[in-house]
Amino acid sequence: MGMAVAILLLTALPQIGAVGRTANEYEVKAAFLYNFAQFVEWPSDVFRDSKSPMVIGVFGQDPFGSTLDEAVKNKTVNGRRFVIKRFKALRDIETCQILFVSASEGERVEKAARAAGGKGVLTVGESSHFIDHGGIINFTIDNSKIGLEISVDHARNASLKISSKLLRLAKVV
Amino acid sequence: MRAFRDIPIKSKLIAITMLVSCVVLLLACAGILVQESFDNKKIMVRDVSTQAKIVGDNSTAALAFFDHESAREILNALQAKTNIVSACLYDSKGKQFVRYFRSNKGLALIPKSPGKEGARFVNGNLIVFRRVRLDNKPIGTIYIESDTLQIQANMRRFVTILSIAMLISIFVAFLMASRFQRIISEPILCLAGISKAVSIDKNYSVRAVKCSGDEIGTLIDCFNEMLSCVQQRDAELETRVAERTAEVEARNKQLNDEIAERKRAQAALSASEERFRIVGTSMHDGAIVVDEAGNVSFWNEAAQRIFGYTSDEIIGKSCHAILAPHRFHEAIDKAFADFAATGSGSIVGRDSELIGLRKDGSEFPIEMSLSAVQVKGRWHSIGIIRDITKRKEVENEITRAKEAAEAASRAKSEFLANMSHEIRTPLNGIVGMTGLALDTDLAVDQREYLEIVKVSAEALLSLLNDILDFSKIEARKLELNPVPFTLRECVQEIISSLAVKAHEKHLELACRVMPGVADDFVGDTLRLRQIIVNLVGNALKFTDRGEVVVLVDSISQTESEATLHFSISDTGIGIPKDKQNQIFSAFEQGDGSTTRKYGGTGLGLAIASELTRMMGGRIWVESEVGRGSTFHFTVIFGIGEKTTESMPLELEGVHVLVVDDNATNRIILEEILSRWHMRPVLAECGDAAIAAMEIACQDKDPFLLVLLDSHMPEVDGFAVADRIRTNESLADTTLIMLTSGEHFGDIAKCQEKDIKCYLIKPIKNSELRNKITLALGGGLPTKNKCATTNKEGDMEVYHHLRILLVEDNQINQKLAQRLLEKHGHSVVLANDGRQAVAFFENEMFDSILMDVQMPEMDGIQATSAIRALEKGTSRHVPIVAMTAHAMVGDRERCLAAGMDDYVSKPIQPDELFRALERTIDIAQGNSKMTGEPPIDLDFALTRVEGDMQLLREIAGLFGEECRRLMDNLQSALDNSDAKTVEKIAHTMKGMLGNFGAKGAIEASLTLERFAKQADMEKSMTAYSNLESALELIRPFIAKLALEEAA
Known part of the structure; x- marks a missing residue:
């Protein structure tokens, strides 16, 4: 199933800009979430041990459906499996390494990050002032193309090191 | 290469040095170039691979987030590298993600999809594929293609530098080679110069100068030495040449002489050949040469004369087809095939007598000596032929003459044999009859005349014998x-x-x-x-x-x-x-x-x-x-x-005295007696004998036997015997008298003096031995075999014999009959062999005297017939041949026919009786039919288990029973009742069997056989035979019976 998604993703890429906010948009975003895990370095103490899974949390309304689950299915990063957790309310948030904050909850990003563990949580959003509200990586749509905004300061605050290779692709704010 | 060999050694050395230098330099440069090129390529691969790695690493994020812009930027950074022709980034699916190229030319070269990872040179460019990995997982591939212009430029520069260095090196090498070659070449050139001088000027006195101790130095030494040798040899050669020249001149002269000689020989040979040809053509014998095919190749005049063909007519034609009669052709063809193959044959190499064929068709005998000659591996033959017609005629003449002579000789010898026979017969009559006449009472003068007749006749006979023998010897017929x-x-x-x-x-x-x-x-x-x-x-x-x-x-x-x-x-x-x-x-x-x-x-x-x-x-x-x-x-x-010879054990060690005045006789007797291991002592007279006997007696070794010679001077044998008998101590000694002649009354004297027996000298060994054995055994009957040599005593040993005399000549018949009858024998006469056989079949005879030469059936045939009849029975009647045949083989023929002995005519009584005696002895040995008591008492006793009394009783009954049976037989025969005859004969046979009377038994058996055949005539004869046989045994049986009465 993952393979099918990957194929779908790759073949769809040239048409990303024209897609708009559709189901395809979230398939790409789900793949991006997975890729972030590869270009971001977490402090070692966020994992209980070397086998502890990489937990991706989705806070607020879930725009991915099943696509996110499928994007990480059977995949690992540095030998860690992926676990997807969904939090409806703030009080539901548990410890996780990547926390996708849906557009509806963009303003409560800092609270959410604190709820998810404070340090060592990579927050990813898709609202226009997500960075301003303390988010680290924000998806933008620019000329029908999915772009990235990354706050190096927020990342540093969260004790995360973001690869220069990723930064080259993003708009650093 | 040829050119190189001829150039001066100096140039050679330089050239070699230069060649070596160049090759070494070139090889070194080539090695450096290869290494440089390899290094350049290696460096370039490393550089480009590094480039690819950097670009790939930089592109991971771009690939992961599908960011073409970023990727393109990264690739465009390659512009700084002028050698990079093109580059391309492929996504994880192998599709081109972004591309880079320095010029449009590069675009076309970018592969559509990524190849195998690694670096490789393709079309002079280096291409590198490298996987781009993220978290160890491939997410794409980077491709970079680089040109090699840099490398090529490097190499060019390098080659230029090397070339310059090489040229400089070669130049330096040339300078050095030119300089140093002199070390080697100069001494050699010097030596070459000297040897050239030597060879041109022939001056062997010059010497090369040695300037080093190496091989060239040695060479110069050797060269100098060689020059010395040559110089010396030269001198020697000079003298030799002078010598040889002289020799050659001498030889030339000799050769000239030889050539002259050869010429003379050649001339002689030609002359000889000519002579040979003349001989060949003119010789008296025909000479023919036949080639390997059998054709005539030479034909001389004599051959022409002999066969009638001219040489034109026959040369080249088949020899034997023309010259041999047709009937021989097949055999000759075969023989010639063998000859052609082997060069040999039955008539090759010797003289053979053959039949030739003349031109006119007549055949004639030839003598041919054929020899084989091999020419070029083929066999030719040379025949020398002589017409031997005349010789053959002479030979035939001689043969005829010889045959005639031989026939005449045969006739003569037959005539002689016949004559001898013819003369013997009347002579026989004269001698025999005279002998008979002399035995009758005659007046003194009559006896004297007859004695003369007898001696004359005997002389004539011996003369006849001698002449016959001599003629036989002369004729080589003996x-x-x-x-x-x-x-x-x-x-x-x-x-x-x-x-x-x-x-x-x-x-x-x-x-x-x-x-x-x-x-x-x-x-x-x-x-x-x-x-x-x-x-x-x-x-x-x-x-x-x-x-x-x-x-x-x-x-x-x-x-x-x-x-x-x-x-x-x-x-x-x-x-x-x-x-x-x-x-x-x-x-x-x-x-x-x-x-x-x-x-x-x-x-x-x-x-x-x-x-x-x-x-x-x-x-x-x-x-x-x-x-x-x-x-x-x-x-x-x-x-x-x-x-x-069986040793008479009983005589061993017997002490015997031989008394004889004759020394020879003494020695002979001593030898004979010693042979029997007796102990003979010799005495030459009576006195010595008595003395020896007395001494022996005293020595307790008396003589058991004395052999006395009857006629000795002074004291004769009988006197000595008297003296022995009268001497008490010697009286018991056994005496045997030896006498040299028969003296009237000798026998009586012997008996009187108790002399056991006497012997007439010369003594036969066997006789002497028998006599001694008998004498020492003691108790000899008065009439015993010791008298065998006594004429009167001879026949007394035997019974009167029934003799069949077979003789065709009447005089001889009469003579022999008289002679035999005079000695008490009964004689039956047969005139020829046939009659004799008939008599034999029907009657019993003790002996047959058989003339050999008779009409009808001769003695040999008759004897064979008789022996054939005897076959299967135990009978063997002695047959003595009488023959006037004096030729070789007569005796053998007689004996072969089955005769037992042989007397020659004219019959000498002594000889005849001796022969009869001998044959009867043989017959006795064979069947004991005659000469012995006709009954066998021992056998008879065994039959009655030793009961003498019973035997006597049987004997007593025999006479009467026998008479009765004979009477019955007689009447049965008269009535021709064969059955009864057979039965009675059988009974008779059984009765006679009791007494072992073999003769009589046989007679009755014969009768029984004839009766069974119902042959009455023969039965009659058999009956009379039986009668006479019974007559013989009757007295013995009567005696047996009488003993009972006594």
Whole structure:
């Protein structure tokens, strides 16, 4: 199933800009979430041990459906499996390494990050002032193309090191 | 290469050095270049691979987030590298993600999809594929293609630098080579110069200068030495050449001489060839040469004369097809094929007599000597041919003449044999009848006349025999007939036959076979007898007193043959020296007067001489007039199978005294007695004998036996016997008298003096042995075999015999009949063989005297028939041949036919009776039919288990029973009742069986057989035979019965 998604993703890429906010948009975003895990370095103490899974949390309304689950299915990063957790309310948030904050909850990003563990949580959003509200990586749509905004300061605050290779692709704010 | 060899050594050295230098430099440069190029490529690969890695690493994020912009930026950074022609980033699916190229040309070269990871040079460019990995997972591939212009530029520069360096090196090398080659080349050039000088100027005195100690130095030394040698050799050669030149001149001269000689020889050869050709063509014999195909290739005039063909007519044509009669062609073709292959054949290399064919078709005998010649591997033949028609005629003439002569000779010899037979028959009559007449009462003068008649007739007979023998010898018709014999027995027998004659003249006749001479030989005893009889006869004839001694010794002996030496010595008149050689010639005698005084033909010695020669020996004489003669002869006999004489054990160790005045006799007796292991002592007179006996008696070793010679001077044998008998201590001694002649009353005297027996000298070994054994055994009947040599006693041993005389000649019939009847025998006459056989079938005879030459059926045939009839029965009637045949083989023919003995006509009574005696002995040995008591008492006793009483009772009954049966037989025969005859004969046979009366049993058996066949006539004869047989046994049986009565 993952393979099918990957194929779908790759073949769809040239048409990303024209897609708009559709189901395809979230398939790409789900793949991006997975890729972030590869270009971001977490402090070692966020994992209980070397086998502890990489937990991706989705806070607020879930725009991915099943696509996110499928994007990480059977995949690992540095030998860690992926676990997807969904939090409806703030009080539901548990410890996780990547926390996708849906557009509806963009303003409560800092609270959410604190709820998810404070340090060592990579927050990813898709609202226009997500960075301003303390988010680290924000998806933008620019000329029908999915772009990235990354706050190096927020990342540093969260004790995360973001690869220069990723930064080259993003708009650093 | 050729050119190189010829250039000066200096250039060679430089060239070699330069070549080596260049090759080394080039190889070194090439090595450096290869290394440089390799290094450049390696560096470039490393650089480009690094580039690819950097670009790839930088592109991971772009690939992960599908960011073309970023990726393109990264690739465009490659612009800084001028060598990069193109680059491309492929996504994880292998699709081109972004591309980079320096010019449009590069675009086309970018592969559509990524290749195998790694670096490789393609079309002069280096291409590198490298996987782009994220978290160890491939997410794409980077492709970079780089040109190699940089490398090429580098290499070019490098090559330029190397070339310059090389050129400089070569130049330096050339300078150095040019400089240093002199070290080697200069001494060689120097040496070459000198040798050139030597060879051109022939100046061997110059020497090269040695300037180093290396191989060239050695070379110079050797060269100098060689020059010295050459110089020396030169001098020697000079002298040699001078010598050789002289030699060659001499040889040339010689060759010239030889050539001249050859020319002369050639001329001679031509002349010889010419001569040969002339000989070939003009010779008297035909000469034909036949080539390998069988065609005539040479034909001379003589051949033309012989065969009638000219050489034109025959040359090149098949030789034998023309010259041999047609019937021989096949055989000749075959022989010629063999000849062509092998060069040999049955008529090659010798003279052969063949049949030739003339041109006119006539055949004629030729003699051809054929020789084979091989020319170029093919066989040719040369035939020398002679017409032998005339010679053949002469040969035939000679053959005819020879045959005629032989026929004449045969006729003569037959005539002689016949004549001899014809003369013998009447002579036989004269001798025999005279003998008979002499036995009758005659007036003194009548007896005297008749004695003369008898002697004359006998002389005539011996003359006849001699002439016959001599003629046979002359005609080479006398053949030897060797038979096995025992020497001593034979010689003694011959001598004893001559004893009478000796004793008549009161001569001692002694015979001595030397001890050590073997006894068993193979030889012709008849001829030996003839020689001995002749020589002894002569000796006796020419000796008036004294002795005749025959000595036999062995000269040499091999495994198969022995040479015996006989000598006959007499004490007679002797032969003068000048006559000694003549006497062995025919018709010669010692003296013309001798003939008148002693008679004789003079043939005897000639015959003896011939006979000894035939027997491989010779004869000679030693003689002194008045003292006597000794005749010697040698003969060769074959060695016979050894018949060992059984040693008379009973005689062993017996102490025996021999009393004889004759020394020879004493020695002979001593030898004989010693052979039997007796202990003989010799005494030469009566006195010595008595003395010896007394001494022996005292020594407690008395003589058991004394052999006494009856006639001794002073005291004769009988007187000595008297003295022995009257001497108490000696009276018991057994005496045997030996006498030299028969003296009236000798037998009576012997009996009177209790002399066991007497023997007439010369004594036969066997006889002596028998006598001694009998005498020592004691209790001899008065009439015993000791009298066998006594003429009167001879026949008394035997019963009167029934003899069948078979003889066609009436005179002989009468003579023999009278002679036999005079001795009490009954004679049945048969006129020929057929009659004889008929008689034999029907009657029983004790002996048959058979003439050999008879009409109808001769003696040989008759004998064969009789022996055939006897076959299967136990009968063997003795048959004695009487023959006037004096030819070789008669005796053998007679014996082969089954006869037992042989007497020659005219019949000498002695001989006849001796033969009868011998044959009867044989018959007794065979069947005991005659000469023995006709009944076998022992057998009869066994039948009754030893009950003498019973036997006597049977004997008592026999007479009457026998008469009764015979009467019955008679009447049955009269009635021709064969059945009854058979039955009675059978009964008779059984009765006779009780007494073992073999003769009678056989007679009854014969009767029974004939009766069974119902042959009454034969039965009658058998009956009469049975009757006479019964007649014979009746007295014995009667005696048996009488003993019972007593």
